[in-house]
Amino acid sequence: MNAAALRRILAQPGQALVALAVALFLAAFLIIPVITVMIAAFQPKGGSGFTLVNFADFFATDLFRRSFFNSLYVSAMSVAVATVLALPLAYFTTRFDFRGAVIVQTLGVIPLIMPPFAGAVAMQLLFGRNGTVNLLLDEAFGFKIGFMEGLNGVIFVEALHYFPLILINLSTALRNIDRAMEEAAQNLGCSGFRLFRRIVFPLAMPGYVAGASLVFIKVFDDLATPLLLNVKDLLAPQAYLRITSVGLADPMGYVISVVLIVASLIAMYLSLLALRGKDYATVQRGGGGLAKRPLGRGDAILAYGTILIVLVLTLAPHLGLLLLSFATIWSFSPLPDGFTLAHYVQVFSDSGQYIVNTVLYAGLAALIDVVVGTAIAYLVLRVGVPGAKWLDYAATAALAVPGVVLGIGYLRTYFGVTLPSGQSLAAFWGMIVLALAIRRLPLALRACTAALQQVAASLEEAAENLGATKARTVRRIVLPLMTGGLAAGFVTSFATAAVELSATMMLVQSSADAPLAYGLYVFMQSPAGRGAGAALGVIAVLIVGVCTYISNRIVDGDMAAKAGAH
Amino acid sequence: MDRTAAFQPVDITIENVDLSFGATHVLKDVNLDIQAGEFFAFLGPSGCGKTTLLRLIAGFNTAQRGRVLLGGEDVTHLPAWKRDVGMVFQSYALWPHMSVAQNVAFGLEERRLPRDVIAARVDEALDIVNLKHLKDRKPSQLSGGQQQRVALARTIAVRPKVLLLDEPLSNLDAKMRVQVRRELRELQQALKLTTIFVTHDQEEANTVCDRIAVMNDGVVQQVGGPMALYDAPANLFVANFLGTANIVAPVREEGGRAVLPGGVAVEVPRGGARLVFRPQNARLTQPGDALSTGRLRLPGEVVHREFLGATIRYGVKVDEAECLVDVPHLGGEAGFAIGAKASVDIDRARVLWLAA
Numbered sequence: 019m020n021a022a023a024l025r026r027i028l029a030q031p032g033q034a035l036v037a038l039a040v041a042l043f044l045a046a047f048l049i050i051p052v053i054t055v056m057i058a059a060f061q062p063k064g065g066s067g068f069t070l071v072n073f074a075d076f077f078a079t080d081l082f083r084r085s086f087f088n089s090l091y092v093s094a095m096s097v098a099v100a101t102v103l104a105l106p107l108a109y110f111t112t113r114f115d116f117r118g119a120v121i122v123q124t125l126g127v128i129p130l131i132m133p134p135f136a137g138a139v140a141m142q143l144l145f146g147r148n149g150t151v152n153l154l155l156d157e158a159f160g161f162k163i164g165f166m167e168g169l170n171g172v173i174f175v176e177a178l179h180y181f182p183l184i185l186i187n188l189s190t191a192l193r194n195i196d197r198a199m200e201e202a203a204q205n206l207g208c209s210g211f212r213l214f215r216r217i218v219f220p221l222a223m224p225g226y227v228a229g230a231s232l233v234f235i236k237v238f239d240d241l242a243t244p245l246l247l248n249v250k251d252l253l254a255p256q257a258y259l260r261i262t263s264v265g266l267a268d269p270m271g272y273v274i275s276v277v278l279i280v281a282s283l284i285a286m287y288l289s290l291l292a293l294r295g296k297d298y299a300t301v302q303r304g305g306g307g308l309a310k311r312p313l314g315r316g317d318a319i320l321a322y323g324t325i326l327i328v329l330v331l332t333l334a335p336h337l338g339l340l341l342l343s344f345a346t347i348w349s350f351s352p353l354p355d356g357f358t359l360a361h362y363v364q365v366f367s368d369s370g371q372y373i374v375n376t377v378l379y380a381g382l383a384a385l386i387d388v389v390v391g392t393a394i395a396y397l398v399l400r401v402g403v404p405g406a407k408w409l410d411y412a413a414t415a416a417l418a419v420p421g422v423v424l425g426i427g428y429l430r431t432y433f434g435v436t437l438p439s440g441q442s443l444a445a446f447w448g449m450i451v452l453a454l455a456i457r458r459l460p461l462a463l464r465a466c467t468a469a470l471q472q473v474a475a476s477l478e479e480a481a482e483n484l485g486a487t488k489a490r491t492v493r494r495i496v497l498p499l500m501t502g503g504l505a506a507g508f509v510t511s512f513a514t515a516a517v518e519l520s521a522t523m524m525l526v527q528s529s530a531d532a533p534l535a536y537g538l539y540v541f542m543q544s545p546a547g548r549g550a551g552a553a554l555g556v557i558a559v560l561i562v563g564v565c566t567y568i569s570n571r572i573v574d575g576d577m578a579a580k581a582g583a584h
Numbered sequence: 585m586d587r588t589a590a591f592q593p594v595d596i597t598i599e600n601v602d603l604s605f606g607a608t609h610v611l612k613d614v615n616l617d618i619q620a621g622e623f624f625a626f627l628g629p630s631g632c633g634k635t636t637l638l639r640l641i642a643g644f645n646t647a648q649r650g651r652v653l654l655g656g657e658d659v660t661h662l663p664a665w666k667r668d669v670g671m672v673f674q675s676y677a678l679w680p681h682m683s684v685a686q687n688v689a690f691g692l693e694e695r696r697l698p699r700d701v702i703a704a705r706v707d708e709a710l711d712i713v714n715l716k717h718l719k720d721r722k723p724s725q726l727s728g729g730q731q732q733r734v735a736l737a738r739t740i741a742v743r744p745k746v747l748l749l750d751e752p753l754s755n756l757d758a759k760m761r762v763q764v765r766r767e768l769r770e771l772q773q774a775l776k777l778t779t780i781f782v783t784h785d786q787e788e789a790n791t792v793c794d795r796i797a798v799m800n801d802g803v804v805q806q807v808g809g810p811m812a813l814y815d816a817p818a819n820l821f822v823a824n825f826l827g828t829a830n831i832v833a834p835v836r837e838e839g840g841r842a843v844l845p846g847g848v849a850v851e852v853p854r855g856g857a858r859l860v861f862r863p864q865n866a867r868l869t870q871p872g873d874a875l876s877t878g879r880l881r882l883p884g885e886v887v888h889r890e891f892l893g894a895t896i897r898y899g900v901k902v903d904e905a906e907c908l909v910d911v912p913h914l915g916g917e918a919g920f921a922i923g924a925k926a927s928v929d930i931d932r933a934r935v936l937w938l939a940a
Contacts, residue, residue, distance in 0.1 A: 198677035201644055201664070202735075206691030206742060209665040216690075220681045 030401070032489065037403045040393050044412045047452045051427025052419055056279070058430060059272035072269040076277075081251065082270070086277065089253040092172050093237040097230050099177035100184045103328055108188035110321040114313045118325055125325070126182040128332045131563040132339070133517040133535065134179040135242035136555035139542050140338025141175050142166055142247065143348060150352040171247045176237045178331060183233055184226075191225030192218070227292035235285040239278055239420035242519035242535070246542055253278060254422050258523060261426055266433060275423040282418040336559065342552035349545065361549035365557070371530060372537035372554060376516050376561075379447070379533050383454035384511035388504050390459060391466035396492070399470050400478070410463065417460045424453050425524025447531040453521040458511040465510065469503020470496070502576030506569045513565035517558050534558055593778040594655030594745045595620040596641060601650030603636060610636050611647065612802040618795075620655075621776045623769065625789040628799035629825070634782045637799075638748050641780070642671045654745060665694075670744030674751045676735040678723035684710070684734050685719040691742035709741035712771065729760050740775070747772070747779040753788055765792050786826050790814075798822050820938050823860050830866075830907045832859040832882070833940070845903030846883040857937040863910035865934040868898060868926045880935065882907065882928040886920045900928050 062069045076082045111119045129137075144150045145165035152162040165174055195218060203217045241254040250259065257274040264270075313321065343361055345354030365372070394413055397406040419427075428449050435443040443449065473496055481491040497504075519535040526532050529540065534554045541551030596618040603611035611633045618624045626634035639645045641652055643664030651660045659667055678687050688709055692702040710716040713733040723731055732752060739747060752768065753761045769792045772779045783789055789796050790810040798805045798813060798821075806818040817823035820831060834842035834852070842852045844859065868886075875881050884902035895910045896919060907928050911919070920926050 196675060196677065198673045198675050199679060201642075202671070202673055202677035202679075202738075203690065204644075204664040205642060205669070205671045206738070207665045207668075207694035208690070209663065212694075217679060221679070 033401050048456050051431045054431045055275045055427045059276045072273045076273045085251045085253050085256045093234045095173045096176040096237045100181035103181040104185035106324045112192040129179050130182050132559045135246045137335030138175045138246045140335045144338045148350050153352050180233045187229030191222040195221045224292045228289045231285040231289040235282050241422045278420045339552050339555045343556045361553040364550050365553045372534040376533040379451050380512045380515040382451045383515040384508045386455040387458050387462035387511045388508050391462040395466040395470045413463050414460045421520025425521040445527045450525050454515040462507045462511045465507030469500040473499045506572045509565045509569040513562045593620045597653040599651040601647045603647040623772050623779045623794045625781045625793040625796040627789045627796050632799040633802040638782050643667045669746040670739030671748040672735045676731045683720050688738045688741050705741050709737040713737045747777045749781045832905050853937050860936040860938050861930050863908040866909045866928050866930045869929045871925050878932050880930040886924050
């Protein structure tokens with residue numbers, strides 16, 4: 019650091035302190051735990067030094083090798099099935115005069131508000147071997163379909179949950195293709211499938227690949243869904259099982275963590291590569307927004323038919339969960355035997371702590387996210403403290419860290435640290451809050467950065483010109499103008515933190531400390547508890563749904579206010 | 585080689601076409617006859633329907649009523665990819681994932697021509713537009729003018745019956761526009777292709793085209809050569825759109841005569857018409873000067889004056905109307921000051937009466 023930079027820092031000690039605090043926060047709760055995990059993978063069991071023997075053991079063991087390939091298989095298939103569901107919808111909404119477009123957009127939101135593990139059990143009841151659909155199929159036609167057998171179940175649930183992301187991704191990629199590109203090809207004699215293959219597909223690919231690789235990684239890292247479906251031969255569940263059953267000294271948990279991180283990084287890199295140098299988005303000129311092709315009768319039947327099927331599939335888990343939450347007994351029959359409110363009563367009275375904990379944890383985590391996110395955004399965009407960019411990179415790096423790995427990292431790093439109460443730091447519920455905060459930080463950071471970018475620097479300069487200090491300017495000018503974006507960021511962080519389960523599973527020590535996602539998992543372990551679990555699931559969906567709605571309203575209101583102000 | 589041998593240009597007929605997008609009636613009873621080998625322009629303001637008409641010929645729009653004929657063949661219900669009309673899009677629409685050569689080869693590949701023929705035709709087309717040396721570049725590596733020439737080459741390569749150009753000059757800077765429009769004219773003359781050129785710029789249409797269809801609000805106002813349209817506009821819109829026109833409404837009509845501002849009474853060919861004349865067909869005289877035969881006088885006052893180099897443009901207030909008079913600036917003349925009383929002295933032979 020040269021003298022000028024040093025002087026700049028000392029001139030604004032407050033900012034330097036903030037930067038330091040953020041750096042320490044990230045170091046303590048992201049960087050060090052992850053590095054600890056990675057180091058542990060290369061250390062021989064119980065000792066120190068560098069060795070590759072753990073990795074050798076990993077690939078030599080049949081179970082782990084199988085888990086590795088299963089994880090790859092499940093992730094790839096989930097993306098594939100999600101694409102199959104999304105492609106016709108994306109195609110119809112972007113290429114045709116399609117009144118069903120609004121339905122499709124709504125369809126897109128429904129799966130996202132239900133965490134995959136919540137729907138998993140409901141899907142089991144509806145599509146499992148003895149579930150509603152198969153019982154009816156057996157009765158009518160005498161055969162069953164293994165929708166939910168083993169890995170298929172995971173693929174089915176994940177594909178249904180993530181297809182909206184692929185849908186948005188594909189729609190954007192298709193929409194970004196200037197109509198003139200297609201028309202030029204038609205003008206030269208090309209049409210139908212050839213047109214798709216030569217022009218539309220290559221132009222849509224980069225955008226699609228970028229999004230698909232991110233979905234791949236989310237499925238690859240998912241811990242809760244396989245556990246709930248009792249599928250154990252996948253990487254994330256294996257890591258969980260090794261650490262919880264064999265213990266923190268077991269190297270396999272760390273090896274798997276390294277594999278998960280490396281896979282994340284590769285997927286993110288691929289995503290970046292796909293988009294680099296291929297900015298195929300072309301801007302439509304004035305006449306570009308011309309009428310889309312009108313929908314022919316045959317096409318219309320196909321379109322609405324597809325929507326119907328997808329609608330049924332996306333609503334299935336919600337419906338199943340709802341039914342289960344009100345059901346007395348439901349097994350080996352297409353529908354529940356009877357209905358009751360007892361589960362909800364139980365959830366609110368006996369097990370009220372789940373909901374309280376969730377609101378507490380998610381609220382604190384979202385608060386941390388917004389504060390840290392704003393601090394980093396301000397340091398990067400306005401102050402330019404040397405190294406501010408690195409804070410941004412570090413915070414964003416959390417995207418590459420799966421929840422299970424973060425949980426393991428905290429356990430390993432902080433297990434030995436004891437609090438005044440005698441409890442290990444790793445067992446303290448605050449760690450869950452921190453894990454949630456760190457995991458949601460990248461998204462919150464983007465929201466805060468965007469909110470700050472909307473506030474022109476000249477507005478702050480005008481305040482300083484009139485005598486306000488930096489701190490007062492931030493308080494009186496910047497923060498009020500950012501509120502909309504920050505509120506939306508808070509709500510989104512809250513919603514996703516409320517249903518996070520991967521890191522939570524690793525860190526939760528007792529029911530008293532558990533949020534509702536964990537409560538759901540515990541309840542679902544026994545047939546008697548499934549009703550209460552479902553009730554918790556419904557509450558989870560409601561929380562996320564309401565938060566999504568509020569967030570959208572805030573953003574819309576914010577944009578309208580800004581537009582009206584001009 | 586004889587480039588014209590392979591091009592078989594056709595005439596185009598638009599018959600009774602009515603086209604609406606939902607509730608918006610965009611083309612209203614359009615009838616046009618375009619000769620084979622003609623360089624024809626659709627000229628008009630934004631929203632007049634000229635691009636819609638062009639796209640109708642290409643097959644990207646369907647009309648609710650009417651027919652489109654290419655070379656006498658009814659193509660109204662033929663899809664775009666079977667029409668064999670070459671279109672150059674306003675945005676050029678070059679495919680970014682293909683090189684220049686691949687872009688140009690596309691149409692030939694769709695026609696399933698042999699590989700060596702394709703290669704030869706690609707070279708030939710790129711040669712015509714002088715871009716052979718850039719054939720392996722990607723479109724993103726080319727300038728705007730070069731991209732347009734690739735788009736042109738891509739269309740010429742398939743030797744279409746008709747060439748459709750959608751505002752080809754609008755993305756180019758002023759200097760390029762003059763150069764490119766000359767090149768387009770030369771190319772069209774060499775290939776003898778029936779060409780339709782859509783533009784809102786009258787100078788482009790005037791300098792390059794054989795005939796122009798002036799359109800407004802979905803209706804073809806007038807069809808004719810540039811000079812014919814300028815000298816004998818059929819209505820006020822055409823008079824105003826092409827060049828500058830002074831439009832003077834009579835104060836009142838008595839019998840078959842109209843009383844103009846200033847008191848002069850003249851015969852009118854029909855009732856309700858307005859007096860129209862061009863600024864260069866009038867001069868400014870002192871109020872007291874003698875009135876020559878064959879000329880018309882409108883007394884008024886100079887309210888503004890612009891020095892335009894070769895001309896001085898005066899704005900003269902005649903009663904409520906304001907007339908523009910262009911006086912050639914040869915140097916040394918005193919001219920009229922603002923506020924001076926002056927009379928607009930018009931050549932009767934150059935005056936038009938157009939319905940309002």
